[in-house]
Amino acid sequence: xxxxxxxxxxxxxxxxxxxxxxxxxxxxxxxxxxxxxxxxxxxxxxxxxxxxxxxxxxxxxxxxxxxxxxxxxxxxxxxxxxxxxxxxxxxxxxxxxxxxxxxxxxxxxxxxxxxxxxxxxxxxxxxxxxxxxxxxxxxxxxxxxxxxxxxxxxxxxxxxxxxxxxxxxxxxxxxxxxxxxxxxxxxxxxxxxxxxxxxxxxxxxxxxxxxxxxxxxxxxxxxxxxxxxxxxxxxxxxxxxxxxxxxxxxxxxxxxxxxxxxxxxxxxxxxxxxxxxxxxxxxxxxxxxxxxxxxxxxxxxxxxxxxxxxxxxxxxxxxxxxxxxxxxxxxxxxxxxxxxxxxxxxxxxxxxxxxxxxxxxxxxxxxxxxxxxxxxxxxxxxxxxxxxxxxxxxxxxxxxxxxxxxxxxxxxxxxxxxxxxxxxxxxxxxxxxxxxxxxxxxxxxxxxxxxxxxxxxxxxxxxxxxxxxxxxxxxxxxxxx
RNA sequence: GCCGCCAUCGUCUAGGGGUUAAGGACGCCGCCCUCUCAAGGCGGAGAUCACGGGUUCGAAUCCCGUUGGCGGCACCA
Numbered sequence: 265x266x267x268x269x270x271x272x273x274x275x276x277x278x279x280x281x282x283x284x285x286x287x288x289x290x291x292x293x294x295x296x297x298x299x300x301x302x303x304x305x306x307x308x309x310x311x312x313x314x315x316x317x318x319x320x321x322x323x324x325x326x327x328x329x330x331x332x333x334x335x336x337x338x339x340x341x342x343x344x345x346x347x348x349x350x351x352x353x354x355x356x357x358x359x360x361x362x363x364x365x366x367x368x369x370x371x372x373x374x375x376x377x378x379x380x381x382x383x384x385x386x387x388x389x390x391x392x393x394x395x396x397x398x399x400x401x402x403x404x405x406x407x408x409x410x411x412x413x414x415x416x417x418x419x420x421x422x423x424x425x426x427x428x429x430x431x432x433x434x435x436x437x438x439x440x441x442x443x444x445x446x447x448x449x450x451x452x453x454x455x456x457x458x459x460x461x462x463x464x465x466x467x468x469x470x471x472x473x474x475x476x477x478x479x480x481x482x483x484x485x486x487x488x489x490x491x492x493x494x495x496x497x498x499x500x501x502x503x504x505x506x507x508x509x510x511x512x513x514x515x516x517x518x519x520x521x522x523x524x525x526x527x528x529x530x531x532x533x534x535x536x537x538x539x540x541x542x543x544x545x546x547x548x549x550x551x552x553x554x555x556x557x558x559x560x561x562x563x564x565x566x567x568x569x570x571x572x573x574x575x576x577x578x579x580x581x582x583x584x585x586x587x588x589x590x591x592x593x594x595x596x597x598x599x600x601x602x603x604x605x606x607x608x609x610x611x612x613x614x615x616x617x618x619x620x621x622x623x624x625x626x627x628x629x630x631x632x633x634x635x636x637x638x639x640x641x642x643x644x645x646x647x648x649x650x651x652x653x654x655x656x657x658x659x660x661x662x663x664x665x666x667x668x669x670x671x672x673x674x675x676x677x678x679x680x681x682x683x684x685x686x687x688x689x690x691x692x693x694x695x696x697x698x699x700x701x702x703x704x705x706x707x708x709x710x711x712x713x714x715x716x717x718x719x720x721x722x723x724x725x726x727x728x729x730x731x732x733x734x735x736x737x738x739x740x741x742x743x744x745x
Numbered sequence: 746g747c748c749g750c751c752a753u754c755g756u757c758u759a760g761g762g763g764u765u766a767a768g769g770a771c772g773c774c775g776c777c778c779u780c781u782c783a784a785g786g787c788g789g790a791g792a793u794c795a796c797g798g799g800u801u802c803g804a805a806u807c808c809c810g811u812u813g814g815c816g817g818c819a820c821c822a
Contacts, residue, residue: 276822314821368819371819383747385747385819387819428750437748439818442819444820451819453822473815474817479749499815500815508816537758540758544759544769545757545769545770547770564758569755573756574756577772624783653781682780713781714781714783
């Protein structure tokens, strides 16, 4: 028997690709890669009302962005209806399933009265033993039946979860759940089991929320005499209020994180850490290291709160680490989106500007704001910068002098400029800060930014002088009131 | 209501009977470095290991119970 690991990610295409789903996908992917197994993508689109083409696109795009490549699929359950029908019929034949003609209204009544008696709201199985006459009567009424499973009414179903250990359920608590809906589309539990069997899935790795579906599925495996896969259920990801992570906690869609300027490797790293850790509590893992180190045994059992601050930190760390060529690729995109790059701008100029700010970028989307002054001719002088720096006593004289001696320089490289500015400070008996700060504000409009002299070098003499002249206006305005 | 899962700093976690008045990371605070902002370095605050009972010479660690949180109980997945 072939014992190659085969796992799957089986999202339903309703809406966006949720972070929790992505982590499930990631863990499946890691497990497959680590075991030289097969990672399958299966789209569970049997909910016709909610499934959309758009959502399918989003799943595929999201996984691709994150580099979670799959080896088989995508399979679509709606293209496999004949298969499910065939297996449902087999169960009916073997009297392990039956047609149920109850209407939604009747089912609702059953539920309500059960609830009223403080009993579990489950189907009572009334169609289990219909006579031929009764069936005919219903057929005459043109009722479309569903197929229900004859759930055993005694015994218990036990399984060993790879991360939770033994889990036990009383069969009596389960009801005769639906296998095929009245339109012959399978329900989740039925489709999952037949697909996992036919696709030879060896390990079912999914979210905690499926734990209570597992006994139903196991009962189906047993009805078919199929061998059980191994199960592992990952804990949920929660929002700060410890509720299920949802839109009210902020972005929850993977592609939204792409849009907001996160790097895929940062998101992967962060998600991996949410529910899994090493003995040494290391934090930084590239994908290859995750593949090597990941293990189901080291997955936690308790739900984890999603912490955006830590993601941001990881993101800034990854941004600092990427080589300038790659950073240029991302940076240029952001600058173009913000319409900041004038025509005929030299590639090297952009690259150098980016290099000067790289270590400060937390999100790629920070780039336009931080680099604006390198590209716009009319820079904005921030009010705080004007008040705190430009309006200081003596600043006008310093800017005057600077314009003169900077203008006299042939050599405009950073080291040289630093030398002469420091010399000027010494001659005039000025604290370096008294000169550096006004120059910085004059040239960038801000009090914070990259190293002053590298900034001057990059901007070039012409622009520097022009900006210094412009900044002088602010030194003369006297605040009234 | 019933069933199930879970429970260590604000958050993610390490630690699975004694070497732990619990280690790391994010965040927060302070200092250093420094032309600013970051980054970096150093340090600090922050957890009576949910609570109550056992077991044991000894329990964050094992067992039971309670509480709380979450999940499931659909012709949703």
